[in-house]
Amino acid sequence: MSDQEDDIILSELETAELVLQMHDDLYDGLKEEIEEAVNILLERGWEPYQVLTEALVAGMTIVGNDFRDGILFVPEVLLAANAMKGGMFILKPLLVATGAPRMGKMVIGTVKGDIHDIGKNLVSMMMEGAGFEVVDLGINNPVENYLEAAVKEEADIIGMSALLTTTMPYMKVVIDTMIAKGIRDDYIVLVGGAPLNEEFGRAIGADAYCRDAAVAVETAKDFISRKHNQLAAG
Amino acid sequence: MSDVLSRLLNERDWLMADGATGTTLFNMGLQAGDSPELWNADQPDKIRALYQGAVDAGSDIFLCNTFGGTAARLKLHDAAHRVRELNRLGAALGREVADAADRTVVVAASMGPTGEIMAPMGNLTHEIAVEMFHEQAEGLKEGGADVIWVETISAPEEYRAAAEACKLAGMPWVGTMSFDTAGRTMMGVTSADMVTMVGKLDHPPLAFGANCGVGSSDLLRTVLGFTALAPEIPVVAKGNAGIPKYVEGHIHYDGTPELMAEYACMARDSGARIIGGCCGTTTEHLKAMRAALETHPAGPRPTLEAIAETLGGFSSASDGTDGNGPEARTRRRRRS
Numbered sequence: 001m002s003d004q005e006d007d008i009i010l011s012e013l014e015t016a017e018l019v020l021q022m023h024d025d026l027y028d029g030l031k032e033e034i035e036e037a038v039n040i041l042l043e044r045g046w047e048p049y050q051v052l053t054e055a056l057v058a059g060m061t062i063v064g065n066d067f068r069d070g071i072l073f074v075p076e077v078l079l080a081a082n083a084m085k086g087g088m089f090i091l092k093p094l095l096v097a098t099g100a101p102r103m104g105k106m107v108i109g110t111v112k113g114d115i116h117d118i119g120k121n122l123v124s125m126m127m128e129g130a131g132f133e134v135v136d137l138g139i140n141n142p143v144e145n146y147l148e149a150a151v152k153e154e155a156d157i158i159g160m161s162a163l164l165t166t167t168m169p170y171m172k173v174v175i176d177t178m179i180a181k182g183i184r185d186d187y188i189v190l191v192g193g194a195p196l197n198e199e200f201g202r203a204i205g206a207d208a209y210c211r212d213a214a215v216a217v218e219t220a221k222d223f224i225s226r227k228h229n230q231l232a233a234g
Numbered sequence: 235m236s237d238v239l240s241r242l243l244n245e246r247d248w249l250m251a252d253g254a255t256g257t258t259l260f261n262m263g264l265q266a267g268d269s270p271e272l273w274n275a276d277q278p279d280k281i282r283a284l285y286q287g288a289v290d291a292g293s294d295i296f297l298c299n300t301f302g303g304t305a306a307r308l309k310l311h312d313a314a315h316r317v318r319e320l321n322r323l324g325a326a327l328g329r330e331v332a333d334a335a336d337r338t339v340v341v342a343a344s345m346g347p348t349g350e351i352m353a354p355m356g357n358l359t360h361e362i363a364v365e366m367f368h369e370q371a372e373g374l375k376e377g378g379a380d381v382i383w384v385e386t387i388s389a390p391e392e393y394r395a396a397a398e399a400c401k402l403a404g405m406p407w408v409g410t411m412s413f414d415t416a417g418r419t420m421m422g423v424t425s426a427d428m429v430t431m432v433g434k435l436d437h438p439p440l441a442f443g444a445n446c447g448v449g450s451s452d453l454l455r456t457v458l459g460f461t462a463l464a465p466e467i468p469v470v471a472k473g474n475a476g477i478p479k480y481v482e483g484h485i486h487y488d489g490t491p492e493l494m495a496e497y498a499c500m501a502r503d504s505g506a507r508i509i510g511g512c513c514g515t516t517t518e519h520l521k522a523m524r525a526a527l528e529t530h531p532a533g534p535r536p537t538l539e540a541i542a543e544t545l546g547g548f549s550s551a552s553d554g555t556d557g558n559g560p561e562a563r564t565r566r567r568r569r570s
Contacts, residue, residue, distance in 0.1 A: 024565045062563065070550055071560050073415065073422025074388075078355040113267030115310045116349065118420075139310070140267060165257070165478045165485035165513075166266040194414065200480045 010037050015044060019055050026059035027066075029079025031086040038087040048091050049100035052131055056087050060129040064214035067126075074122065077213070081125040088128070103130065104224040106190075107149040108159035109137030111170040116163035119193060119213070123159060126213040132157075132220065143174045150187055156227065157220055160206075162193040172204035179205070188223045192216060237406045239340050239381045239440050242294060243468055248502050248527060251472055251510025252288035252296040253520050255344070257487070259284065259299070269311040271303050274323035281324070285331040291517040292524030295340040295508065296332075297383050300324040300374060304366045306348035306358075317366075318373040325377025332380075342408065343379035345370060345396060352391040360395055367399030375403050384409035385445050385472070388420040390431050401437035408508075410445040410470050413456045417553025424554040425459025432467060443470030446512045449477050450489060450497040451545040452553075454504055455538060459555045461505030471506035473497060475514035476546075487514025494519040495526035496544050503533045 010033065013021055018037055025033040034056075041051045063080045066072040072080075106127055110120050117139050124134045135153050137145050150158050162168040171191050178184040184205075191201050192210040201209025207223060210216035242249055259270050262280050273281055281299050288296040303321045305314040313320065321343070328341040348366060350358040371382055382405045384396040393409055400407040411419050411428055418424050423431070425444070432442045442465075444456040453473035460469050476489025489497075494511060501509045509527065511519055542548060552559035 020566060024563075027563055027565065066560075066563060069560050070416030070418070070552075070554075071562050073418065074351075074420050075355050075422060078351070113265070115267065118349065118351065164266060166260050168480075168485070170266075195478045195485070203480055 011040055015041070019058075022055045023059035023062055026056070026080050026083050027063055029076065029083050031083040034083045035086045035090060038090050042090075042094070047100075048094035048098055051087075052091055052095065052100070056084055056091075057129075057131050060084055060126070064126060064130070064217050068212060068214035077122065077126070081129050084129045103132045104156040104220065105133040105135065105153060106157040106159050106220065107135045107137060107146060107153055107155045108161070109141040109145065110139045110161045110163075111167050111174070112140055112142045113170060114162045114164055114167035115139045117161070119163065120159075120161040122213040123161065123192065123210075123216045126217050127220065130217045130221065132217075143177045146174055147177065147181070147183070155187065156224060157188045157190060159190045159192070159216070161191070162196070165195045168193060168196055168200065169204075171206065175205045188220070188227070190216060190219060237380060237440070238338060239295070239342075239406065239408070242338060242340065243440070243507060246294075247507070247532075249294040249340075249508045250292060250498075250520070250524055250527060251342075251470070251508050252293045253291075253511040253515030253517065254475070254513050255284065255297060255299055255301060257513050258287070258516065269302060269308065269313060270299055271301075271308065271320045271324060272311065272313065274299055274320050274327060275316075278323070278327055281327050282331055285328055287517045288520065289331060289335050289339055291520035293339070293510070293520060295342050295510070296328065297342050297344040297385075298324040298328040298374070298377075298379065299344070300370070301344040301346035301385070303345065303370045303373070304348050305369060306350055306366055307346070317369050318376070321370050321373030322377040325374045325379040329378035341378065341380045342383035343374035343377070343381070345374070345382055345384045346386050347388065347392055352389055352395075360391065363392060363395035364398045364402070367396045368402045371399050371403035371405055375405055379405070381405070381440065382407040384439075386410070386412045388412060388423070390421070390423055390427070393431065394435065397435050397437050397439070407437075407439050408441045408470060409439045410443045410472060412446040413444050413452065413553070414447040416550040416559075417452060417455060417548070417555075425456045426463060426555045429460055429463045429465050433465070438467060441468040441470050441508050443472070443506065443508070445470070445472035446474060448549045449474060449546055450494070451541050451547065452549050454497070454500055454536070454541050454545070455548060455553055457501060457504045457506050458535070458538070459553060461535075462555075468507035469505055470508040470510075471501035471504070472510040472512045473501070474512045475516070475519055478514065489514060489519070491519045491522035493545060495522040498523035499526050499530045499533070500536050500541060500544065502527060503536050505535070
């Protein structure tokens with residue numbers, strides 16, 4: 001890789017060109033290049049939030065779409081997410097300091113009885129890649145874990161994951177508990193995992209079933225924007 | 235050719251493997267979240283019954299209840315210190331059942347993925363992965379397994395680590411991957427990629443192939459992908475009994491015994507030499523598969539259309555081997 005890198009000197013690119021190059025570099029999982037480019041955009045006077053949305057999130061959207069379409073696979077996505085993380089590390093304090101708008105916050109974990117967490121980890125990474133804040137509850141979560149964390153973190157979204165056909169029905173327990181407590185509609189509930197499908201998501205009363213991490217991100221964005229619209233209208 | 239699986243492969247055109255372990259144990263009362271491997275010590279009669287079920291249904295090979303037997307998995311149940319013991323017991327119960335059978339049955343000791351992502355993407359290094367698989371392999375060997383059966387692997391790095399561990403333990407092995415993402419493994423490996431990878435191993439498996447994944451149609455498409463390249467090593471097909479459906483609070487796999495019988499014959503016609511089931515495959519399915527394999531004459535290599543017509547459609551239009559899949563993004567200037 002390195003012998004050809006001299007071809008592209010990021011600091012010499014026009015800003016519009018640089019942003020497109022960043023999309024490519026995210027796609028190729030080039031962390032150092034992303035860090036360098038983020039700093040260049042900031043030096044050129046871009047707001048941190050603009051760097052986040054137009055350069056990083058837009059680039060990760062391309063990665064997510066190609067993952068959804070079976071063009072990229074987990075290794076490439078992990079590399080891209082890692083590059084994104086490098087950029088976020090620089091932006092995070094600046095975003096807080098400038099009072100940039102929040103994308104939304106998700107608490108996520110595998111359900112009680114289920115210890116399989118690769119899928120959940122991918123969703124966490126992709127959600128962070130899309131600019132969401134993610135609180136990862138880890139594996140094997142009883143209903144209390146989800147609800148306590150959702151309240152404490154003032155989350156917008158509760159995400160549940162299960163790999164086993166024997167653990168996926170527990171998602172309904174969580175949703176039924178939310179209904180009983182009268183808080184079901186306070187949160188967007190997204191579910192996912194290998195044996196699930198849309199029919200199952202509907203049957204248990206989730207807001208949506210997400211086929212993969214990329215779909216989870218798109219679905220989350222969609223629900224969050226609808227929520228904002230409702231707030232604006234109401 | 236001292237091992238029993240090689241001998242059987244030499245004598246017979248096809249061998250039948252077993253069905254589901256996990257879903258069968260759940261039906262016996264295993265609770266979600268509990269480690270099946272602990273039953274090798276705590277519920278030996280149920281594990282014997284699991285193995286006996288496959289033997290009685292006509293399986294030539296059955297897998298031992300040791301899928302999650304690496305330290306990486308057992309640590310989630312605070313049992314990482316019991317790797318050797320639980321694997322030895324799982325294999326020893328298998329030895330007992332096989333030795334009591336009135337025909338030759340192969341005790342294949344399952345070795346599943348660590349569940350961790352390998353370096354450089356993840357934290358698991360090759361050395362640690364080999365060490366964990368090796369520890370498990372030694373336990374399986376002590377228990378009297380005929381062969382180690384590596385399965386449901388997604389990453390080529392992990393497959394290679396398992397191969398190295400089997401070599402260190404001096405054990406013959408079989409290794410299958412799970413093709414569950416647009417016809418590839420989660421890590422993007424195509425059927426053709428796997429043939430290439432297996433061909434380069436210095437401790438090659440006795441057989442390689444596919445297990446689990448999506449439905450039986452996808453699995454057969456993968457098998458066709460293997461055999462199109464005419465590998466010298468025999469191919470394994472171990473597909474799920476259809477797709478899990480949520481029916482009135484319970485999970486049910488929608489593949490009937492009749493459908494799995496069709497699948498078994500199509501797997502053989504696709505060039506698989508070892509044919510079995512995976513999730514949702516009960517002894518009823520196995521009996522139907524055995525009967526069909528024994529009574530139906532071998533047919534021509536099935537087309538993808540014939541597979542879709544008989545067993546249902548595929549989960550993706552392409553499996554990455556036909557050049558018809560979606561194209562990768564064109565970078566403005568390639569850095570690499």
